[in-house]
Amino acid sequence: MSVLLAFLGGGSAGMVMGCGLAFNARLQQFLRSPLAVTLTNFSMVFFILALLLGLGALGPFNPGLFLRSPWWAFLGGLAGSTYVTISTIVVMKIGVASSVIAIISGQIFTSVIIDQFGLLGASHHPVHVWRLLGIFFLFVAVVINQFSSKEQVKIAEK
Amino acid sequence: MTASPFLRSKNEHRFSLDVKLMRLKYARYVVLAIVGGSLLPVQLALNTRLATTVHSTSAAATVSYGVGSLALLLLLSTRRFEKPDLKRARRAPWWSFLAGCGGAWYIVSSIYYAAVLGVTLTTSLVISGQVLIGFILDHFGWLGVTKRPFNARRLLVLMFMVLAIVCLGVQR
Numbered sequence: 511m512s513v514l515l516a517f518l519g520g521g522s523a524g525m526v527m528g529c530g531l532a533f534n535a536r537l538q539q540f541l542r543s544p545l546a547v548t549l550t551n552f553s554m555v556f557f558i559l560a561l562l563l564g565l566g567a568l569g570p571f572n573p574g575l576f577l578r579s580p581w582w583a584f585l586g587g588l589a590g591s592t593y594v595t596i597s598t599i600v601v602m603k604i605g606v607a608s609s610v611i612a613i614i615s616g617q618i619f620t621s622v623i624i625d626q627f628g629l630l631g632a633s634h635h636p637v638h639v640w641r642l643l644g645i646f647f648l649f650v651a652v653v654i655n656q657f658s659s660k661e662q663v664k665i666a667e668k
Numbered sequence: 669m670t671a672s673p674f675l676r677s678k679n680e681h682r683f684s685l686d687v688k689l690m691r692l693k694y695a696r697y698v699v700l701a702i703v704g705g706s707l708l709p710v711q712l713a714l715n716t717r718l719a720t721t722v723h724s725t726s727a728a729a730t731v732s733y734g735v736g737s738l739a740l741l742l743l744l745s746t747r748r749f750e751k752p753d754l755k756r757a758r759r760a761p762w763w764s765f766l767a768g769c770g771g772a773w774y775i776v777s778s779i780y781y782a783a784v785l786g787v788t789l790t791t792s793l794v795i796s797g798q799v800l801i802g803f804i805l806d807h808f809g810w811l812g813v814t815k816r817p818f819n820a821r822r823l824l825v826l827m828f829m830v831l832a833i834v835c836l837g838v839q840r
Contacts, residue, residue: 524797530770532811540760546752554768556733568726579721586714587736596704607802616705631717644835651828
């Protein structure tokens with residue numbers, strides 16, 4: 511039962527993220543600044559997480575330990591904010607499904623490279639045939655999607 | 669009255685050129701989306717690195733989002749970018765501000781579910797959820813996105829996505 515709940519929960523997290531893309535795209539139509547949209551998004555996540563952390567809902571942590579991590583480990587937020595800015599621009603133009611498929615392809619491809627070579631402090635996980643096959647299918651999906659009908663590939667000029 | 673065959677073929681030619689141009693524009697955004705997606709594992713790897721020293725994934729995520737917010741604030745304050753239209757933003761629907769709640773929900777739940785189901789299965793589930801909601805939102809044009817109806821080609825794309833997700837979810 512708890513595994514079933516976990517399945518639903520994991521799937522729902524993805525659905526919430528997909529909706530988040532559309533929320534950002536909608537906000538962009540009014541705010542007209544992808545950076546400001548990303549800031550709205552990021553500061554909200556920051557405050558919610560900081561609140562939960564402060565309330566102790568996310569387990570204990572020792573702030574002093576942050577001094578021991580290398581400076582570049584703090585830069586994850588820069589990659590994340592660049593991603594959100596790009597996705598806000600892209601979703602408006604090509605739609606949610608196509609954006610999600612392209613984003614996932616980039617995500618999986620890079621994660622395999624990071625794992626393969628153990629980059630950025632990640633542990634070394636050599637690629638296996640199933641992951642390569644998965645990447646191949648992702649690639650096919652992106653290509654088929656690219657050659658969709660005129661109606662599908664219309665660029666929304668909003 | 670019927671149009672002359674010559675005129676029709678000329679129009680059809682123009683039509684296909686338009687579609688080609690549209691596809692080219694479309695491809696540009698697809699490439700941009702792939703680049704955007706490739707930043708996600710970079711963020712994940714850096715956060716994981718931070719989390720190993722701090723012994724708390726959620727504290728690392730909090731700091732990561734704090735750093736991101738600060739960087740965006742700095743960039744916006746340089747005024748080199750398009751000025752946000754705050755007057756218009758007041759007319760934005762209230763729910764469009766809530767993407768951050770989704771982000772927080774995703775982070776907290778993915779930490780929790782990764783512990784229960786493992787990272788690979790969690791990732792597969794999250795990706796499935798994203799693809800599913802993507803097709804649904806596009807089909808109905810919900811949340812203000814442009815309507816892009818589900819059709820046979822999209823079904824084929826969906827099938828390949830399912831295949832990909834299954835392959836990526838295989839444990840060694």
